[in-house]
Amino acid sequence: MRAMAHYLPLSRVARLVGQSRASIQRMIHDGELATFDGMVDMNELLRVFPDVSWEDDGEFKRVQEIKEKAYGKRIYERALPDKEVLAERLFEMGREFAAAKTLLLHYDEVLRFLNDKLDDLADRGGPALYEAVAGVKLWLKRELDAAPKEAERAESLLAHESVMRIMSAQVTVQPSGHEFLVEGNDTLLEAALRVGLPLNYGCSNGNCGECRARLVSGQLRRVHPHDFTFREQDKANGDFLLCSYTAVTDVVIEAAVAGAADIPQQRIPARVKAVERLGERIVALHLTTPRSQRLRFLAGQRVRLAADGIAGEYHIASCPCEDRQITLHIRRDNRPFTRKAFDSLAKEDTVTIEGPFGGFVYNIESRRPALFVAWEHGFAPIQSLIQHAMSLEIADAMHLYWVAGETGHYLDNLCRSWADAMDNFHYHPIDGAHDPAGLVERLLADHGDLAHTDLYAVGPHDLLRALEAGAMARGLSPLGWHGEVL
Ligand code: FES
Secondary structure, eight states: OOOOOOEEEHHHHHHHHTOOHHHHHHHHHTTSSOOBTTEEEHHHHHHHOTTOOGGGOHHHHHHHHHHTTOSOHHHHHHHSOOHHHHHHHHHHHHHHHHHHHHHHHHHHHHHHHHHHHHHHHHHHSOHHHHHHHHHHHHHHHHHHHSOOTTHHHHHHHHHHHHHHHHHEEEEEEETTOOEEEEETTOOHHHHHHHTTOOBOOSSSSSSSOTTEEEEEESOEEEOSOOOOOOOHHHHHTTEEETTTEEESSOEEEEOOBOOGGGSOOEEEEEEEEEEEEOSSSEEEEEEEOOTTOOOOOOTTOEEEEEETTEEEEEEBOSOGGGTTEEEEEEEOOSOHHHHHHHHTOOTTOEEEEEEEEOSOOOOTTOOSOEEEEEEGGGHHHHHHHHHHHHHHTOOSOEEEEEEESSSOOTTHHHHHHHHHHOTTEEEEEEESOOOHHHHHHHHHTTOSOOTTOEEEEEEOHHHHHHHHHHHHHTTOOGGGEEEEEO
């Protein structure tokens, strides 16, 4: 006997089985996992993942830790939803539980009725019918008494999924199709930024209206008041502010995703958190922006850093999903700010960040495999792109080619850890300088047709020209080419 149909959204499936959303999507694409309207039936999940132990689930552990009060106050607040949201989610689940229970009582009645009818039939028929009815009744009883084979696992899966639904809600963004989870007291805007999804916004505090979105389905709750006012007609249309509302149930919203041209220029004072030497020729500069001012940028962009009257422009190496933490890789050269970064910049110094600049950004609308080529410290924007793609779980497969001579592969361990952690990530370090044509031949040798691939490359002009021509010859579409001269 199978458990009743119960459908789960992909983000939750990924969390439950401990895999990335991209790998779940790949299984669906390859026909290994069936879906219905983009959702996965619980029975199908139990069939495809017979060995998964739900007990390892992080959400369950967190609830356990909250119960044991092992959490610090701030983490506690961050993990648990607002109490009104919690109450509404519990109320929603209570309603579902009541509906399921009513249905079960009804089935019970139907069974009782069936039993009486069968008895009637047996009494009125001859011995042959009496025996046949007795056989049917025996079979029915055995089936009803036997616990379904998957009962224990189905029960455990349902319990875990219920905890996830109490702790978080899933948001699906239209028309882009991105999905993310809202946890704790986060607004929809905060939750989107946490995964690096650049939804449009301005003031973050309910004044400008730039984070306006439309609710398509599901239930929201206002968690921050706002001064921005909507016309009655807009309210009726489902319009709301991402920076004021959280999701009570799983929701579908219509919201605009920002491109490089939508992001305003900013000027933010930041504190040096650390100056980290990564070999002889590279320092990683770790900066923290003030609590109320996070830098808006897209992965792959540059900023200008200034301190004590000198300035320099560098690529950001960190992901926009890292909140107020910004990291830049600075290669040793003779520019004044670079010399300062190597010689005198220290923890707690103040640096002004201006920007962001540049249009070398990830195409987050694409789900195609991505090929990344980094030349020396051109690894910085590539690292940002890769971490962004990982955070959004959008690329189907990723190949990283890092060509390094003088700088060395200064974050080799990080790249290897990505390759170890994800079966769709492949790392190819290449040593030393090469002539561009030979290098391009080597880079592209592993890839036949590039018609359905995106290529992101950062390096010297000659290399980019040769790479673009070589990739186009292998079918790369002009829209799939993203080059940044170093
Ligand atoms: S960002 Fe300004 S109102 Fe939401």
